[in-house]
Amino acid sequence: MAGVGARGRLVMGWPVLLLLALCAAGARGLYFHIGETEKRCFIEEIPDETMVIGNYRTQMWDKQKEVFLPSTPGLGMHVEVKDPEGKVVLSRQYGSEGRFTFTSHTPGEHQICLHSNSTRMALFAGGRLRVHLDIQVGEHANNYPEIAAKDKLTELQLRARQLLDQVEQIQKEQDYQRYREERFRLTSESTNQRVLWWSIAQTVILILTGIWQMRHLKSFFEAKKLV
Amino acid sequence: MDSAAPRSTSALLLLLLLLLLLRAERTRGAELTFELPDSAKQCFHEDVEQGVKFSLDYQVITGGHYDVDCYVEDPLGNTIYRETKKQYDSFTHRAEVKGVYQFCFSNEFSTFSHKTIYFDFQVGDEPPILPDMGNRVTALTQMESACVTIHEALKTVIDSQTHYRLREAQDRARAEDLNNRVSYWSIASTDEQTPAFCKLAQSVAGAPSASVMGSRRN
Numbered sequence: 001m002a003g004v005g006a007r008g009r010l011v012m013g014w015p016v017l018l019l020l021a022l023c024a025a026g027a028r029g030l031y032f033h034i035g036e037t038e039k040r041c042f043i044e045e046i047p048d049e050t051m052v053i054g055n056y057r058t059q060m061w062d063k064q065k066e067v068f069l070p071s072t073p074g075l076g077m078h079v080e081v082k083d084p085e086g087k088v089v090l091s092r093q094y095g096s097e098g099r100f101t102f103t104s105h106t107p108g109e110h111q112i113c114l115h116s117n118s119t120r121m122a123l124f125a126g127g128r129l130r131v132h133l134d135i136q137v138g139e140h141a142n143n144y145p146e147i148a149a150k151d152k153l154t155e156l157q158l159r160a161r162q163l164l165d166q167v168e169q170i171q172k173e174q175d176y177q178r179y180r181e182e183r184f185r186l187t188s189e190s191t192n193q194r195v196l197w198w199s200i201a202q203t204v205i206l207i208l209t210g211i212w213q214m215r216h217l218k219s220f221f222e223a224k225k226l227v
Numbered sequence: 228m229d230s231a232a233p234r235s236t237s238a239l240l241l242l243l244l245l246l247l248l249l250r251a252e253r254t255r256g257a258e259l260t261f262e263l264p265d266s267a268k269q270c271f272h273e274d275v276e277q278g279v280k281f282s283l284d285y286q287v288i289t290g291g292h293y294d295v296d297c298y299v300e301d302p303l304g305n306t307i308y309r310e311t312k313k314q315y316d317s318f319t320h321r322a323e324v325k326g327v328y329q330f331c332f333s334n335e336f337s338t339f340s341h342k343t344i345y346f347d348f349q350v351g352d353e354p355p356i357l358p359d360m361g362n363r364v365t366a367l368t369q370m371e372s373a374c375v376t377i378h379e380a381l382k383t384v385i386d387s388q389t390h391y392r393l394r395e396a397q398d399r400a401r402a403e404d405l406n407n408r409v410s411y412w413s414i415a416s417t418d419e420q421t422p423a424f425c426k427l428a429q430s431v432a433g434a435p436s437a438s439v440m441g442s443r444r445n
Contacts, residue, residue, distance in 0.1 A: 030257040030273045030348065043260040043343065045392060134257065144356035155357065159374040162356055166381040173388045177395070184399045191406040198413035205417060209424040220432035 031132040039115035046137055047176035048107040050169075053141040054079070054134065056114065057097045061128040068130050075129075077116050084108025093117075107176045139169040256349040258389075260288065263295065263334045263342045270331040275350055277325040283308075284347040285332070286315035286393050289400045291340030296333040302326025312336070345393055 034040050044052060058075050059068040075096035081089045083106055090102045104110060116129055142165055148158045263269055275281055287293045294312040301307050301324055308318045308330075322328065334342050355361045367375065 029255070030259075030271050032269070032271050041262060043262070045260070045396065133259075135259065137258075145358070148357060155360065156370055156374070158356060159371065159378070163374060163377055163381065166378070166385065170381065170384055170388065173385070173392070177388075177392070180392075180395055180399065184395070184402060187399065187402045187406050191402065191409055194406070194409050194413065198409070198417075201413075201417065202420075205421055209421060213424065213428045216428050217432050 029132060029134045031130050034114075034116070034129050034131060036129075037115065037117065039113055040131070041111055041113040042133075042135065043109050043111055044135065044137060045109045046104050046107065047172040048104050050138045050172060051101065051103045051141050052110070052112075052138075053136045054100045054112065055098075056094075056134070057132040058116070059130040059132075061130070075116065077114055077131075080113045082111045082113075084110065107179055138172070139165045255351055255354060256347070258345075258347045260343060260345040263290075263332055263344055265337050265339050265341060266335050268331055268333040268335060270329050271346075271348070272327050272329045273348065273350060275322045275325070275328050277322055279351045280319060280321045281328070281348065281350045282317065282319040283330055284315075284317045286345050286390075288343040288345055288393055288396050290342035291337050293342075293397065295342055295344055296336065297330065298333075299328065299330040301328055347389075 032040070046052065056077065058077060059070065060075060061067075062069050073096060076093050077096070077098065078091075078093050079098070079100050080091045081100075081102050083089050083104065085106065085108075089104075089110070090100060092100065094100065102110075112135070114131065114133075139162075142162075144158060144162065147153070147161065153161060257271075257273075261269065273281075283299065285295075285297060287295050292312075293314050296311045297308070297313060297316070298306055298310075299308040299318065299320070301322075303324060303326075307320055310316060330346075330348070332344055332346070334340075
């Protein structure tokens, strides 16, 4: 490993550095490919006061070696998060590997967009990026070993804490469900109203134009001595 | 990551090992919703070990006829699952080969409808919340078994809530679409019908003023 400084200064030594490096290997889950300036957006429909944690890691395609480089410093990813009303909640530039967090304050569809705006990629023709992404929502975003260490919980207490978190998530989702059902009901009632008013208006217009036509044609037929 | 650094190096090493294990175990599933433009295809890849069971759940939320093509390929390039124009489906498979599995969603059959697709890709079993819980030698106590049972039941509840939410999003999108169509069409048809009726009468009997004056003269 790349040791730093004189032996005397570095107390921890190479095993720690190795572990640190492995920890930094980061999110190695699902991945997909995007083009140079392509924007990829994901939608998360979440209740309010829910925390969302996203981890990503990018790798660049090396055209000569025909392989994805393990890590490329200098690559930047811009992360933008919009709330259901379209207002920007988070808009930040991160490095080639990053972690973003936000908490929703309004329930609804939040949009998480990622795009690379690194100019270095323009030098490598046909730039393609491999993006490893992992988004955890609500209860899944909790780090249980950390909570156990911080609050000094036994195993059973930790299990109980996990159950409490799950139940809280279910409650929030049900509140959100009630809010959605209200919106749906308002939309349906609005459609009902509009159909009702339109059919009344249509009938009135038909009657009026019918009367006008009859009057108009009657005087015409009388003039032509047909009636 | 950890603010309170322990004194001894070995404790720090242990903590880092714990964190490493945590990181290694965490990313075991992905649940994402994304928009698939018309005539487009999007693929996702994941590394799976041999003998591990993985499952893919997907559902189309908005767009067109709410259908999408989906296929799953193993590392050797064989198609292990392929469906066309499906609205929702669930697919489970035990990985025979270790490597990168890819699953793709295709909207290439559609020329003008964007689709919003939700998928849930789970690999293997859920890891325990503390890394050393997996290496038990004794049986679980009654309390612990009760906790496990409740946890599994709550997971089922959360899953069904997700499916309910997706269905409701689909219905709400349709209702809002209907609402918009009713507004536009009612205004458009009234604007178009009234002048049409008047023009029809005028074309039969000429302009109103001329015929009225004509009848009065007679």
